[in-house]
Amino acid sequence: MLRVEEVQSVEFSSALISKFDEIVSRYPEGRSKSALLPILHEVQAVYGWLSSAAMDKVAEYLNIQPIEVYEVATFYTMFFLKPQGKYVLEVCRTGPCCLVGAEKIMDYIGEKLGIKEGEVTADGLFSYRGVECLAACGYAPVLQIGPEYTFYENLTPESVDQLIEGLKNK
Amino acid sequence: MGRKLLLEHINVPGINTFQVYKEKGGYRAVEKALKTMSSDDVVEEVKKSGLRGRGGAGFPTGMKWSFLAKPEGVPRYLVCNADESEPGTFKDRYLMTHIPHALIEGMIIGSYALGANTSYIYVRGEMMPQIRILEKAIAEAKAAGYLGKNILGSGYDLEIYVQPGGGAYICGEETALLESLEGKRGNPRIKPPFPAIAGLYGCPTVVNNVESIAATVPIVNEGGEEYAKIGIGRSTGTKLISASGNINQPGVYEIELGLSVEDFIYSDEYCGGIANGKRLKAVVAGGSSVPILPANLILNLANGDKRLMSYESLSEGGFATGTMLGSGGFVVLDEDQCIVRNTWNFSRFYHHESCGQCSPCREGTGWMEKVLHRIEYGHGKMSDIDLLVDVSKKIEGNTICPLGDAAAWPVASAIRHFRDEFEWHVKEPKLALERNYGLAHYADPLKIAEEV
Numbered sequence: 001m002l003r004v005e006e007v008q009s010v011e012f013s014s015a016l017i018s019k020f021d022e023i024v025s026r027y028p029e030g031r032s033k034s035a036l037l038p039i040l041h042e043v044q045a046v047y048g049w050l051s052s053a054a055m056d057k058v059a060e061y062l063n064i065q066p067i068e069v070y071e072v073a074t075f076y077t078m079f080f081l082k083p084q085g086k087y088v089l090e091v092c093r094t095g096p097c098c099l100v101g102a103e104k105i106m107d108y109i110g111e112k113l114g115i116k117e118g119e120v121t122a123d124g125l126f127s128y129r130g131v132e133c134l135a136a137c138g139y140a141p142v143l144q145i146g147p148e149y150t151f152y153e154n155l156t157p158e159s160v161d162q163l164i165e166g167l168k169n170k
Numbered sequence: 171m172g173r174k175l176l177l178e179h180i181n182v183p184g185i186n187t188f189q190v191y192k193e194k195g196g197y198r199a200v201e202k203a204l205k206t207m208s209s210d211d212v213v214e215e216v217k218k219s220g221l222r223g224r225g226g227a228g229f230p231t232g233m234k235w236s237f238l239a240k241p242e243g244v245p246r247y248l249v250c251n252a253d254e255s256e257p258g259t260f261k262d263r264y265l266m267t268h269i270p271h272a273l274i275e276g277m278i279i280g281s282y283a284l285g286a287n288t289s290y291i292y293v294r295g296e297m298m299p300q301i302r303i304l305e306k307a308i309a310e311a312k313a314a315g316y317l318g319k320n321i322l323g324s325g326y327d328l329e330i331y332v333q334p335g336g337g338a339y340i341c342g343e344e345t346a347l348l349e350s351l352e353g354k355r356g357n358p359r360i361k362p363p364f365p366a367i368a369g370l371y372g373c374p375t376v377v378n379n380v381e382s383i384a385a386t387v388p389i390v391n392e393g394g395e396e397y398a399k400i401g402i403g404r405s406t407g408t409k410l411i412s413a414s415g416n417i418n419q420p421g422v423y424e425i426e427l428g429l430s431v432e433d434f435i436y437s438d439e440y441c442g443g444i445a446n447g448k449r450l451k452a453v454v455a456g457g458s459s460v461p462i463l464p465a466n467l468i469l470n471l472a473n474g475d476k477r478l479m480s481y482e483s484l485s486e487g488g489f490a491t492g493t494m495l496g497s498g499g500f501v502v503l504d505e506d507q508c509i510v511r512n513t514w515n516f517s518r519f520y521h522h523e524s525c526g527q528c529s530p531c532r533e534g535t536g537w538m539e540k541v542l543h544r545i546e547y548g549h550g551k552m553s554d555i556d557l558l559v560d561v562s563k564k565i566e567g568n569t570i571c572p573l574g575d576a577a578a579w580p581v582a583s584a585i586r587h588f589r590d591e592f593e594w595h596v597k598e599p600k601l602a603l604e605r606n607y608g609l610a611h612y613a614d615p616l617k618i619a620e621e622v
Contacts, residue, residue: 026331028245028288031371036353037336041295068353075355075525076336078295094257095458095515096414096501132339132519133257133458134296137414137501138421149298 010053012061016046020061032062036072040079045147049080077131078146085120085127087167090144093130096137105141105155106130112164125168172426173400175388175408176381180268186303188310191271199390200278200316204324207390212283216386218394220406225251225342225379226457226497228481231386232394237366238284239374247375248281250291250383251347252300255339256457257519258499261410262380264422266293266300269384270307274330276383278316279390281328284376288329292347295334304332339523343571344377345369346525357527358571379497381410402428405480409498411440416504418442430476431455431484432469435502448504451609452588455484456496458516459576461583462509463493464612489583505609509591510602513584514542520577531574534565538581545592548599555592559585588612 012020020039027034039062043054050073052066059066073079080088091097091106106117109128113121120127136142139153145167152163174180184190191197203212217232238246250273254262266273273291281289293301308330311317319327333351335341341350345359348370369375385407389397398406405427414420417435419442425434434440435450444450453468454460470477472491477483484495503512521535538561541554562578569575585592590610595602 026333028371031352033353034333034351037295037350038334040336041298041334071355072336072353076295076338078337093515094519095454095512096258098515099415099501099503099507099512131296131337132522133255135254135260135263135294137258137260137499138412139260140414140420144296147298149296151299 010047010051010057012043012057013046016042017061024062033064033068036062036064036069037076040069040073041147044079048086049083083120086125087127087145089126089128090131090134090146091128092132092134092136092140092142094133096133097140097142100140102141105143105157105160108157109143109160109164112160126164172424172429173408174424175397175400176265176269176272176384176410177422177424185269186267186271186307188271188307188314191269192314195391196271197275197311197314197316199387200275200282201322203279203282203390204322204326209283209285212279212386212390215389215394216283219385219389219397220394220401220404221382221385221389221397222405222481223379224381224385224409224498226256226459228495231378231382234366234378235280235283235376237364238376239367240285241374245288245371245373246284246286247370247373248277248284248286248289249344249347249351249370249375249377250277250289250380251342251344251377252291252293252297252380253335253342253347254297254380255294255342255523256459256497256499257516258412258414258454258457258501259497260412260414261422261498263297263300264412265380265384265410266297266304270300270303271311272384272387273304273380274307274311274317276386277330278311278321278328279386280376280378280383281330282326283386287327288331290331290333290351290370292333292335292341292351294341295336298334301332301334308332338525339519340525340571340573343573346571347377348375355525357525358573360570400426402478402480403482405482405495409479409495411479411498411500413441413500413502415502416445416448416507417502418445425479427478427480428483429479431479432476434479434500435469441500441502444502444504446504448506449609449613450502451505451507451612452503452509454493454499454501454503454580456494457499458501458519459572459579460494460496461489461492461579462512462587463491463583464587466613467491467587468493489579489586493583506606508546508606509584509588510542510546510595513581514539514546516580517542517577520573524573524577528569528574530565530568531577534561534574535577537561538577542581545595546602548595548603550592550596550599552593552596554596555585555589 055069222228341356346356350356365375450465517539566578
């Protein structure tokens with residue numbers, strides 16, 4: 001399950017470390033492990049994914065065992081354990097979205113980008129994958145793009161075209 | 171028009187800011203509670219209101235609060251469950267996006283009632299924009315003296331923090347949520363002990379849904395008895411319903427409990443009828459976990475009376491002819507939808523989201539997904555249908571948390587009410603790949619209840 005590519009070493013910036021410190025201050029004394037999920041989100045927002053080197057560094061910071069970080073990173077679907085495209089299009093594929101055409105939208109994105117689910121385009125810009133219910137069923141079909149998880153609603157092939165072109169030119 | 175208690179000011183420009191929210195009467199409930207009521211008074215009002223948990227279980231909120239253990243010298247916690255992940259449900263996202271201060275105000279009231287000095291809002295990680303909105307709302311409330319030390323000179327201290335999840339449906343289960351908040355995998359805990367005794371960090375904890383917490387604001391403002399006058403029977407107050415699927419006006423609606431299902435689906439004030447002039451085939455009334463009902467049974471009870479949007483009416487008839495209000499995720503399927511495909515889709519969801527702790531759920535959800543997949547794609551056998559029922563029965567009730575039940579019920583109910591459609595897929599595999607079964611007899615008036 002845990003398949004990570006080797007990254008030699010990671011040094012967190014002082015800005016990132018002070019963000020970690022602020023997060024840890026939200027919990028009672030001795031409960032800093034609670035900061036693990038928010039910290040992993042911060043790390044992924046900077047690096048795009050979680051390398052084992054980065055996870056080891058997080059373990060070191062929180063003074064916990066590396067395995068405690070790995071077991072969390074592998075449990076939660078938002079964490080990427082291998083590099084992704086710069087923009088990961090995450091399309092909701094659960095019931096209500098499928099009632100109004102989510103499967104067709106996902107096929108369309110695959111065709112348009114010329115990749116399969118989970119792959120990265122040659123220019124490194126895009127990946128896509130199906131994800132489970134994003135709690136936006138009234139605006140279906142929907143997709144989100146991290147790390148800020150911006151939402152794109154009521155998708156059509158035309159709006160997908162616009163979105164992808166817009167991101168290419170960004 | 172039904173009364174709006176939560177969404178009354180939803181269309182006011184700037185209602186997401188502290189200033190406008192306050193101008194519209196916001197934070198009156200905090201003033202009233204902290205200045206004129208004891209914490210026990212607040213619990214008593216919530217009890218009187220009859221408010222039931224809006225996250226799905228429907229357990230009386232006031233009673234849940236009164237169970238909280240209060241040992242000396244041990245901190246207590248209020249944790250808001252904003253992990254909204256139940257397919258079909260998106261009301262909490264809506265509320266947090268547009269009126270974040272309704273949740274913050276409710277958090278202050280709830281924390282005060284429970285004697286908590288630190289409270290957490292656990293928001294699903296994908297709702298990063300909502301996390302930012304809540305963080306901003308907390309900062310605004312704090313700057314105005316409604317959070318922090320000695321709030322409004324009452325001597326009461328409170329800090330609220332927002333915690334992101336990591337994309338796991340199971341963390342909507344309260345003990346899995348607490349595990350996750352402690353920085354661990356979201357594996358549900360064995361109960362007892364219940365969180366009221368040993369929750370977050372082993373301390374007494376109450377976990378409430380976003381909407382339940384926000385509902386305490388009008389309850390404190392108007393009094394529990396006034397709140398209880400709205401609604402019907404033991405379904406008091408208003409409820410946010412997330413409406414999606416093949417309807418003209420999908421969205422979030424606040425209804426007075428007791429509205430008829432027919433009015434909810436067909437009136438222009440709510441769903442506005444079935445989209446594209448199609449006919450209604452089925453409804454999943456309370457989020458993907460609750461039993462699916464065909465058109466005839468969702469609109470009417472087995473005795474022919476109209477079915478209402480209330481805890482009691484939706485569950486009338488048990489699972490033979492009824493369903494549940496659940497989280498209010500109202501998913502409408504029109505005549506072109508395939509029940510087998512929809513059931514397979516939901517099964518895949520539960521298989522994907524099973525935490526893997528209990529074998530019946532970990533293995534059973536995978537088996538159900540595979541069997542449904544082969545029926546949908548033309549490789550099913552007639553015996554597969556009973557096999558599905560058999561597997562669902564072996565999951566139901568045999569797991570630590572309710573995810574097992576939630577995975578079993580949609581499959582069992584789909585076969586209970588739409589068995590002919592499953593059989594048609596097995597008998598006509600080629601045809602089933604080309605077209606859908608259609609409406610069949612599901613919309614016909616019920617002849618006699620026994621036939622159902």
